[in-house]
Amino acid sequence: MNDKKAIFSKEYVQESKTAIDGEQKTQESVDVKTDSAKYGISKPSRIIIRGTVSYDKG
Amino acid sequence: MIKVNKDKLEWVSQGDIFKDVDYIEYVVEKDGVIEASKIRFPLIIVLSQECDLRYDFKFRSAKSETKTQDKLLLSVLVAPLYNVEHVYAGEQLSELNIIMEPINRNKTPGEDLRKNLRPRYHYLEFPADIPIVSSVIDFKHYFSVNVDYLRELKKENFVCKVSELYREDISHRFASFLSRIGLPELADQPVAEKPGQNK
Numbered sequence: 001m002n003d004k005k006a007i008f009s010k011e012y013v014q015e016s017k018t019a020i021d022g023e024q025k026t027q028e029s030v031d032v033k034t035d036s037a038k039y040g041i042s043k044p045s046r047i048i049i050r051g052t053v054s055y056d057k058g
Numbered sequence: 059m060i061k062v063n064k065d066k067l068e069w070v071s072q073g074d075i076f077k078d079v080d081y082i083e084y085v086v087e088k089d090g091v092i093e094a095s096k097i098r099f100p101l102i103i104v105l106s107q108e109c110d111l112r113y114d115f116k117f118r119s120a121k122s123e124t125k126t127q128d129k130l131l132l133s134v135l136v137a138p139l140y141n142v143e144h145v146y147a148g149e150q151l152s153e154l155n156i157i158m159e160p161i162n163r164n165k166t167p168g169e170d171l172r173k174n175l176r177p178r179y180h181y182l183e184f185p186a187d188i189p190i191v192s193s194v195i196d197f198k199h200y201f202s203v204n205v206d207y208l209r210e211l212k213k214e215n216f217v218c219k220v221s222e223l224y225r226e227d228i229s230h231r232f233a234s235f236l237s238r239i240g241l242p243e244l245a246d247q248p249v250a251e252k253p254g255q256n257k
Contacts, residue, residue, distance in 0.1 A: 037227060042100040043151065043152060044097050044153060045097070046095060047097075048095050049093070050093045050094075051091070053087055054089055
């Protein structure tokens with residue numbers, strides 16, 4: 001029986017990365033909690049990870 | 059505004075808010091190459107019932123063997139929090155190339171959102187010492203997360219916990235949202251006359 005092991009370290013693709021600093025911010029939300037941008041401003045983003053699979057014979 | 063607690067319990071608890079939680083969309087393997095896609099949510103809230111979470115933790119922490127694994131949870135139910143400013147603009151999922159319907163903040167739709175009159179959404183305003191801007195829980199976007207993953211994540215990514223009364227309100231509204239019944243519109247059927255209605 002083959003035991004599959006994934007190696008993720010070779011390639012790491014981040015398709016859409018949320019840029020906290022470059023993101024659209026409304027004046028209101030920024031003024032109210034300027035130091036909270038990292039919690040409140042960013043949006044969900046997708047991350048794609050690709051790697052090769054090695055097979056361990058067991 | 060809601061009341062929150064910053065004390066971190068040892069277990070994943072109902073009403074916990076975490077930052078940077080990953081949702082696995084898929085994992086596929088073809089010709090020796092494996093690809094995984096995940097969505098990273100900046101903020102999520104735990105919706106699973108507190109008693110279930112406590113018993114799961116109790117079971118996992120038990121030093122002696124138990125007869126069954128009856129109380130073990132497979133996953134924790136959570137829902138994302140979106141910045142309300144993004145929700146007004148319909149841009150909360152723009153990084154995923156998903157366009158949402160804008161909500162006019164200055165008219166009835168925006169007021170209804172802030173008064174929690176829209177079943178899909180739950181509006182939250184946090185105290186000044188909590189670093190979260192006014193946000194909206196989107197019940198339609200609920201998903202599940204592995205229990206061990208979330209517990210490990212709690213060490214670094216726990217933000218705060220919604221206090222009991224407010225979390226019960228969220229839980230109640232979420233249950234109502236899930237149990238809503240969509241009725242078909244019978245537009246072609248003749249409507250019966252109302253009592254006393256003259257022809």
